[in-house]
Amino acid sequence: MCGIAGVVFKDKRIHKVGDSLTKMLDALQHRGPDSAGFAIYGGLGLANDEYFLNIEVKEKPGLLEKVKDTVNLVTQIKSEEIIPSVENYIIYRCIINLESFSELKPLIMDIDRIENVTVLNGSHYFEMIKDVGTVKEIAERYGTKSKLGTHGIGHTRFSTESIVDRYHAHPFQSYIIPDITLVHNGQITNYWKIRDPLERKGHIFETTNDTECIVHYIADKLSENYTLQEALEKSVKDMDGPFSYVVGTPNGVGIAKDQLGLRPGVMAEDDRVFAIASEEVALREVLDTKDVEHISPGEVRVYEI
Amino acid sequence: MREIKIDANFKTPRQINSELKKAAKEYKRIIIKNPNAMHYIAAGLTEPVDVIIDGSAGYFVGTMIHEARIHVKGNAGWFPADNMTAGEVIIDGSAGDGVGQGIYGGTVAIKKDAGSRTGEIMKNGTIIIGGSSGFMTGLYMMGGHIIILGNIGDDAGESIIRGVIYVLGNVKSLGKNAKLKEVNENDINELKKVLISYGFQLDDNKYFEFKKIVPLSKRPFYGQESEEG
Numbered sequence: 001m002c003g004i005a006g007v008v009f010k011d012k013r014i015h016k017v018g019d020s021l022t023k024m025l026d027a028l029q030h031r032g033p034d035s036a037g038f039a040i041y042g043g044l045g046l047a048n049d050e051y052f053l054n055i056e057v058k059e060k061p062g063l064l065e066k067v068k069d070t071v072n073l074v075t076q077i078k079s080e081e082i083i084p085s086v087e088n089y090i091i092y093r094c095i096i097n098l099e100s101f102s103e104l105k106p107l108i109m110d111i112d113r114i115e116n117v118t119v120l121n122g123s124h125y126f127e128m129i130k131d132v133g134t135v136k137e138i139a140e141r142y143g144t145k146s147k148l149g150t151h152g153i154g155h156t157r158f159s160t161e162s163i164v165d166r167y168h169a170h171p172f173q174s175y176i177i178p179d180i181t182l183v184h185n186g187q188i189t190n191y192w193k194i195r196d197p198l199e200r201k202g203h204i205f206e207t208t209n210d211t212e213c214i215v216h217y218i219a220d221k222l223s224e225n226y227t228l229q230e231a232l233e234k235s236v237k238d239m240d241g242p243f244s245y246v247v248g249t250p251n252g253v254g255i256a257k258d259q260l261g262l263r264p265g266v267m268a269e270d271d272r273v274f275a276i277a278s279e280e281v282a283l284r285e286v287l288d289t290k291d292v293e294h295i296s297p298g299e300v301r302v303y304e305i
Numbered sequence: 306m307r308e309i310k311i312d313a314n315f316k317t318p319r320q321i322n323s324e325l326k327k328a329a330k331e332y333k334r335i336i337i338k339n340p341n342a343m344h345y346i347a348a349g350l351t352e353p354v355d356v357i358i359d360g361s362a363g364y365f366v367g368t369m370i371h372e373a374r375i376h377v378k379g380n381a382g383w384f385p386a387d388n389m390t391a392g393e394v395i396i397d398g399s400a401g402d403g404v405g406q407g408i409y410g411g412t413v414a415i416k417k418d419a420g421s422r423t424g425e426i427m428k429n430g431t432i433i434i435g436g437s438s439g440f441m442t443g444l445y446m447m448g449g450h451i452i453i454l455g456n457i458g459d460d461a462g463e464s465i466i467r468g469v470i471y472v473l474g475n476v477k478s479l480g481k482n483a484k485l486k487e488v489n490e491n492d493i494n495e496l497k498k499v500l501i502s503y504g505f506q507l508d509d510n511k512y513f514e515f516k517k518i519v520p521l522s523k524r525p526f527y528g529q530e531s532e533e534g
Contacts, residue, residue: 261421281342294420
């Protein structure tokens, strides 16, 4: 039982998306105590060739320098920030220049080869925050409430299968296309059937977590010029198991629910906001919920700005 | 009438239900303020009291109640009135999946739409949906009545054994062991009685547009039709 949420401000302007998602996820805290995460879109304000790296580094003499040296071999670090986390880890965040998006994943793989170092994500259009602990603790740790953007997705995790750590917290990201993230409540029971053809196409899996599998699947479809609506509709037919998931892209958010409707999903909207979540209690944090719609089994909803 | 207000703000479902059960012994009408879509409100309440939930409720509102009358002024999440044995759960807004799951008696009335599997494994009692109801409405239904004033989704009456589903709108598809029949005069009289008593107003001629979903057989999986109870 995890909690998922997504919010879009329809006017395409910058709003306190971090604050909205923090409130929504805090309202869903009872659905998952293990970890939580956010993908906040539209607020980074990076130049076309700039990228944001988000790296967990064990507190160990010389290790952070090794990370910086690895990055500097490829490109110069333009700015940096260190956020103390828990269990003797720090989060090192920096902004770098790359000539193209295709250079991002190879750099991430280089950094990941350093022992006790994991790149949580690399992005151009969104900021990812994810860590172990409660929503409030994480929001405090990262100053999430002050994060701005046009839209975003979030998650609070109740781990059922894979490990509880910072990397396995949602959102998950794929590098098949830029800036796609996904949060998920449920299980994909035909995991290998979905993963195998994606790997045969050369897509790289970092974990055996089913959420990673879904985000690669959707990214693969978008790379083949499916719209988000079409990709989600296809995914509902191809995936087995109980699930509801929310996808974030630079253009908006979408939700898909399994054909038996075994995981919850509700939505509400007004002139200002489109919001989706596991439960109404989260929607109430961002709009009037007089009219709540229950996402039907096998249904897909997308809102793009 | 003795009345009391309970503020749910900053309280857990356990605290609310504990206060509610205590108040139900002394008061006839209890108003829950600031419910904030909380789960499990009024779970297991067995006093014949009126409980007004002044907003939305979360999952399992009114689960396992007996003779309590619960009125939710907003929406409800999954499984409202689950396993109720007697009493009423009225919801002014919409509700999620599993409305009236497994009820043994009493009435559930949802003024707007409901999710999937409305009335699954219900044994008796009445469920009214003012809007539409999702797929597998009446799944493994074993008795009672479901009344849908809007449309009904795929696989309606899937594996229904006993009971009747009345539908005013369209039936997307029927489930296994379900068949459609026209309503008769007795059906119309019963529908009128129950719908009017719960504030659903229909023109007289509308009642003739109802159809009903009933089981093809009471022994669909094993046994002989001659053994039907």
